[in-house]
Amino acid sequence: MSTLLRCLALLALGCTLPLYAADLRIDVGPQARVWTTQQLLNLPDARSVMIQADVAFHRTMSYRAVPLRALLPGLTRGIRLKFVANDGFSVDLAADTILNQAGAQAWLAIEDPQQPWPTLPGNKGDAGPFYVVWTNPSAAQVSSEQWPYQLARIERVQDVTTRFPATAPAASVPADSLVSHGYVVFQHTCFACHTLNGEGDARMGPDLNLPHNPTEYLSTDMLRAFIRDPQSLRRWPEGRMTGFPTQASLSDADLDAVLAYLKYMAQHKVDK
Structure with a gap:
């Protein structure tokens, strides 16, 4: 095969592959679990979620997402979780906030490689591959820091x-x-x-x-x-x-x- 044909073949193959392969590590129970993008997108709980006044994008956004509680089996009040992002951001979140029954709900938004999210405003890069978003956040007094994007792992920790x-x-x-x-x-x-x-x-x-x-x-x-x-x-x-x-x-x-x-x-x- 000529060099030109080889390059064209590789280019065609690249166009058929996902833009990236991403993993999310969750370590809150007896055993850690690593979820791939595709596994999360294929969960029965995955659905389209509309977020008003999105913290990262500063506008209304629609995501494919799963309820965060569904990925945290056995979560009980009093537990603290650490959310760590690829860019060095790290925030602790009380399980009580995630388990809140007053109307606020945490979702894990999943970036589909075939339908990537837009770039963050202000030249701040990308929000994917995973992003914790909230519906009705004021019901649990969720602050802007509790919307971690570029999420890489979730783990159980002691208090600060x-x-x-x-x-x-x-x-x-x-x-x-x-x-x-x-x-x-x-x-x-x-x-x-x-x-x-x-x-x-x-x-x-x-x-x-x-x-x-x-x-x-x-x-x-x-x-x-x-x-x-x-x-x-x-x-x-x-x-x-x-x-x-x-x-x-x-x-x-x-x-x-x-x-x-x-x-x-x-x-x-x-x-x-």
């Missing part, structure tokens, strides 16, 4: 304080204090992309306490503005940080609490 003690305020800090509340908010927002005191699962952004805490080099007003809109401080088209521009994503009270927590942790560095 047990796993990463250097991120927690001292036991002497009152549970009802602004600092303690800020630690909770920090876990739901910043910790999905950043580490603190060298601890955490995420690898997207820099550590927020080592070598310097942002409260040490930014005024409170500038830091507040940066969290609301990162591009307002540094105009960078390739910037990956997504801001929290509205009360719906991060209230002023919660933002104040995060800043109080960061100021506290600036005085409690653990250099690892």
Whole structure:
């Protein structure tokens, strides 16, 4: 076969193959399971799901998806799950949120290689191959950080304080204090992309306490503005940080609490 014919044959073969082969690892029970894209698409529970105000694409989106609970047999309240993405994003999610009976429902959206999703806005790459989306998220107070895309694995973990003690305020800090509340908010927002005191699962952004805490080099007003809109401080088209521009994503009270927590942790560095 000539070189030209060989190239044409390979090109024709490539056009008949899926664009990629993707696997999702789920390790929440006695044994881990790895699902392929095709296995998930072929599940009896798979259906078309319409998502209003999609967090990643900022518009209405339609996905082929399966109920997340169907992939997590034996899930009970009190368990914590870690969702890890290919881009370094990592977020913990309480089983109670997934098991919520008030109307919110988590779905695993599956990108069909024959019908790929569009590119994410803002030059942020692709959302596939797997993406956790929600219908009626407000019924369970689901934050924007709890929509992990580029998902690679789901695993059962201990709570954040047990796993990463250097991120927690001292036991002497009152549970009802602004600092303690800020630690909770920090876990739901910043910790999905950043580490603190060298601890955490995420690898997207820099550590927020080592070598310097942002409260040490930014005024409170500038830091507040940066969290609301990162591009307002540094105009960078390739910037990956997504801001929290509205009360719906991060209230002023919660933002104040995060800043109080960061100021506290600036005085409690653990250099690892």
